Amino acid sequence: DVKVTQSSRYLVKRTGEKVFLECVQDMDHENMFWYRQDPGLGLRLIYFSYDVKMKEKGDIPEGYSVSREKKERFSLILESASTNQTSMYLCASGGNGQGYEQYFGPGTRLTVT
């Protein structure tokens, strides 16, 4: 079974803090993704990575950065957290090929006060 883990289930941070969210997968997948999910807006792609040290912007990259130093690990960084970044953050991983299947971690509910 695919296993994707995220560093925290719940996180509360103050405005202006630097926030690190970490994701680890154990399936040797090439592709990893960070989404945020908000009521009424669905899942929106923030960044994705198709290889170590490679990254591409998704639909809403502003205010975020990412790091992928090892194949199994993909980190999302909020350089200076703001209240509008309060959300559920979901990491996913997937292999190459036609399938495009993505498997999600449990999610991190981040509250910025």
Added chain:
Amino acid sequence: QKEVEQNSGPLSVPEGAIASLNCTYSDRGSQSFFWYRQYSGKSPELIMSIYSNGDKEDGRFTAQLNKASQYVSLLIRDSQPSDSATYLCAVGYGGATNKLIFGTGTLLAVQP
């Protein structure tokens, strides 16, 4: 702008009935289609994938794809209260990327 559309619901069905969930998509080049189930407060779980026109069955679930009409559906037979969740339709982009576009989901409520 690539889009995936779903009726937000709620779709209410009695226990034991067939639940029918629908999804339309805008990108004619899309080749892969997925259904995810998401319980309240949890992350999405992949339940079905389909790549060719027609039906694909897995237990009580049947996914149906019609590329000409740009339409994909999920049927849940013998619906159970434990099927109550939000169902997300996801469509793979055409081409070499492995990105998905998600619909906003349909909330299914199975009444005992």
